[in-house]
Amino acid sequence: MPKFATIFQVFGRKTVVWVTHYLVGMKRMDHIVFMDDGEIIIDGNHDELLMSSCYRRLYE
Incomplete structure (x- = not known):
């Protein structure tokens, strides 16, 4: 898996x-869209998003 510091350095302020x-x-993400079953x-x-049990469970 790539190092995140490198990814953020290369892309800078790009979307x-x-x-x-x-x-x-x-x-480190500004905005996250959490999807389930499309x-x-x-x-x-x-x-x-941590206030949501489904996101928090997956994150933990």
Whole structure:
């Protein structure tokens, strides 16, 4: 798995669409869209999404 510091350094302030099942590095994202079975369940930043049990369970 690539080092996140390198990814953030290379892309800088550019918009990046990151599709993943692994929530490593989500704290650094400005906006997260959490989907389940092809539907958007919740969206927001990492701290906001931690209030959702489905996101928190997967993150932990």
